[in-house]
Amino acid sequence: xxxxxxxxxxxxxxxxxxxxxxxxxxxxxxxxxxxxxxxxxxxxxxxxxxxxxxxxxxxxxxxxxxxxxxxxxxxxxxxxxxxxxxxxxxxxxxxxxxxxxxxxxxxxxxxxxxxxxxxxxxxxxxxxxxxxxxxxxxxxxxxxxxxxxxxxxxxxxxxxxxxxxxxxxxxxxxxxxxxxxxxxxxxxxxxxxxxxxxxxxxxxxxxxxxxxxxxxxxxxxxxxxxxxxxxxxxxxxxxxxxxxxxx
Numbered sequence: 001x002x003x004x005x006x007x008x009x010x011x012x013x014x015x016x017x018x019x020x021x022x023x024x025x026x027x028x029x030x031x032x033x034x035x036x037x038x039x040x041x042x043x044x045x046x047x048x049x050x051x052x053x054x055x056x057x058x059x060x061x062x063x064x065x066x067x068x069x070x071x072x073x074x075x076x077x078x079x080x081x082x083x084x085x086x087x088x089x090x091x092x093x094x095x096x097x098x099x100x101x102x103x104x105x106x107x108x109x110x111x112x113x114x115x116x117x118x119x120x121x122x123x124x125x126x127x128x129x130x131x132x133x134x135x136x137x138x139x140x141x142x143x144x145x146x147x148x149x150x151x152x153x154x155x156x157x158x159x160x161x162x163x164x165x166x167x168x169x170x171x172x173x174x175x176x177x178x179x180x181x182x183x184x185x186x187x188x189x190x191x192x193x194x195x196x197x198x199x200x201x202x203x204x205x206x207x208x209x210x211x212x213x214x215x216x217x218x219x220x221x222x223x224x225x226x227x228x229x230x231x232x233x234x235x236x237x238x239x240x241x242x243x244x245x246x247x
Contacts (some may be wrong), residue, residue: 003058006044007207017208019044021058024202024211028063028104028150031177031184033194034202035244039210042234043188046153048149049185051076062151070150074102077144077182081156085128091115091139092124098146114142117176134158140173146181154186158193170196171225178222195233196223203243213243 005020011026016204019041026032034042047053048060051067053166059077062070070076091215095114099106115124116137128136137157144152157173158166177197188194194201195217217236219227 001048001058001060003053004045004048004060005057006041006053007056018038019048019207019209020056022209022211026185028183029181029195029198031186032200032202033186033188033198034204035188035191035194035240036204036209037206038189040204040206042204043155044186045156045204045209046187049151050076050153071113074098074104074147075150076153077147077149078153078157079137079140079144079153079157081159083128083140085136085143086140087128090125090127091120094128094139095143095146098143102147104147110146110148114145117145117179118142121174127221132165133161134169137161137169140172141176145176145182149182150232152182152184156187157187159189162190166190166193167228169226169246172224174221175187191237191244192233194227195219195240196228201240203240212246213240215240215243 001022001024004022006018007015009015010194022045034043034045034149046055048055049067051071060067065075086097092111092115095111096106107243115121118141120135120138123131141157158169161169174197186197198217199218201209201215203211203215205212215236219232
């Protein structure tokens with residue numbers, strides 16, 4: 001994205017500057033986390049990448065094309081804090097939904113592959129009400145991956161979960177990303193989550209959201225649970241905490 005700015009209209013012709021200017025390049029196959037104070041525009045940034053928020057100035061390009069091109073070709077997957085599963089469909093049917101929306105034949109092998117990938121083989125026939133919150137989020141991530149997107153956008157996918165479940169799902173998400181290697185952008189409030197999952201962490205300022213820091217996470221992959229207690233992990237977490245306090 002280049003010189004991206006997003007303003008929101010207010011009453012009486014006034015506007016509020018929500019985001020920008022922002023210049024950001026994300027390498028293909030990388031995992032980038034975005035942190036920042038509440039209301040700084042993290043989710044707006046994600047929505048701009050998804051083509052859901054229209055830039056007031058500047059541009060967003062994904063492999064040289066506007067987001068709408070990836071949306072039209074179903075190459076962009078999104079998972080939000082609210083899993084948004086259809087309650088009358090099973091796990092298998094919810095994951096298959098993107099095929100129906102794209103008017104494609106359902107790839108049953110891909111569905112079964114994803115069910116196994118997110119560890120829900122025993123629950124493939126269950127409906128959302130029969131699943132825990134963590135299981136529902138796994139289904140939402142599997143659904144976002146169904147059509148093999150080029151970009152995966154995650155907006156606080158584990159924000160509503162308890163700390164133990166959230167940590168377990170961070171480990172699962174890292175395993176899934178390591179297996180799929182899809183370019184991923186994660187918005188989170190949790191510094192430890194950002195450090196554990198990302199190759200880079202972007203720290204945004206208070207509104208209007210701008211990039212204050214861009215921190216490389218030079219921890220070896222794949223990352224196991226033990227890394228959470230490593231000195232290097234804590235040093236990076238402390239560095240980001242200081243940057244966030246100054247944001």
